[in-house]
Amino acid sequence: MNNFGGNWTYQKIKIIEDYAKAYLEIMKNRPYWKLLYFDGFAGSGEIRVDGPLDSTVIEGAAKKIVSIKEPKMFDICYFVELDKQKKKSLESSLRQIRDAGVHVVEGDCNRKLQDMANFLKSEKGKNHKVLAFIDPCGMEVDWTSIECLKGLSVDMWLLVPTGIGVNRLLKKDSHISEAWWQKLERFYGISRDLLIANFYSSIKTMTLFGEKQIVYKNPKAIQKIESIYTGRLKEVFNYVSKPYILKNNKQSIMFHFVLASNNEVATKIANDIIKKINI
Template identity: 30%
Template sequence: MTPKQPNSDTKHHQFGGQWTIRKLTVLAGYLQSYTTALKDKPTAESPFRKAFIDAFAGSGYRDVRHDADNSHESQSLLFPDLAGDEPQALLDGSAKLALQTEPPFDRYIFIDRSPARCARLEELKSEFPDRADRIDIQQGDANEKIQDLCETDWRSHRAVLFLDPYGMQVEWKSIEAVARTQAIDLWLLFPLGIGVNRLLTRSGDIPDSWRQRLNLLLGTQDWYDEFYRIETTPTLFGTEQERVVKASMETIGRYFNHRLKQIFAGVIEEPGVLRSSLNNPLYLLCFAVGNVRGKPVALRIAEHLLKEVR
């Protein structure tokens, strides 16, 4: 069965255009392959209970505005020209694609901070009545909810987690919690061009609030030495001139992917790149496998799907 393609109506996808459609197409393909591959696993008598978790199920846009309202991030992480109809695009995208997946998941967990968007997500229960009792809407902070979910016993459960924040809300400690379950496959949009690269100033002088945001996302303070170096060149007068050289976006992306490799069973070597209409990198579409036994199949499927997003 061909996976259902995301609705490409321009009214619903004004925010991201083609890159939004591409990320959802990859997700739809993986979800169908995932539930098919795990059907009757490990045994037909006692199969895994499978869940789809969307931690930013409505939209991250208003969350970023709220969190960064009184900081430098309000200028660096909010891009009204990209905003458009993103809440509807995501609602009509990831949540509905998961609910349309065959074979179905046993549980659908949709998380959002906004009570209003959670109310909209509740409407999915009437739209998908045969799966209404499997839908769990959780209103709250995505990082807190993810970490709470990961603390439960995962031995008889498996899941796909979709982390698609608008900005830089995801914290590394949440990603670590996911990896510790050894049961969750992770699709993550890493805010390469739209977030991290914008906070890394050319001079290397980074405001404390930006440093803290990068520390939370990357889970370490060591990133500074990885992303900046001092280059020394001799002058005509026998002295040396020093200048700060900032890392390329390729270097930043490799650094984050290496961080994922340190904690997950398997990670796609070359993430997808989601670009703007001007061909500028906005996000990396990263994939990490939670379980060692599922690693070969999961990586093979993800690699095939990501070929169209590089």
């Protein structure tokens, strides 16, 4: 079972569920399209949400989506989960809700996004539209996996680990290990020189023993992380929604949750859903 804390777990699932229903409402009169729901980080089917005093078990997004019957069902629901045990328990609980058209596979989301992109570009895939939910725990999604969706009929809700992932790797003194730089480069798909230029500045000062260079991390690093990533998303998709910002109980930003799409109406619907939750 996955274990998370906070109100934001409910909200994130509510956002994807509300959006899926709005999406299906629009698509119900367009029978030409085969509708594929792709969940790249599907989980086990249930989530333990830790509260201040106790914890509750809630249904994960996969069960919610597979339970949707009205206004119509997704033709295919495709769930990817890396962990063998979680994949097994998700599969058995989804089977109790719906069998036909539901696929649960063990694998890496990055690989499956590439496979999906290839399918959508093929003769067989060209009448398919996709709603994707990409809900990683951290920085598991490589930029190349997002980039391969360019020009395709995909609406993608993506959880961007601005505060918990990227910001933690960008150390204050810029002394970042080679492994972390490679992770940052894979995540953003841009060079470390560009990352350094965006996140650090330095000044030279004179000390008793000569010149010294002091490095400063951008004090608005999280906002910068989000704006650079949104900029990258806009190179692949025509539109990106406003974010739903997930904060922990100390009010520190953990993630930004956004919809990327080539359809302006999609981002308007997403913005309306987020606005209601932010009230």
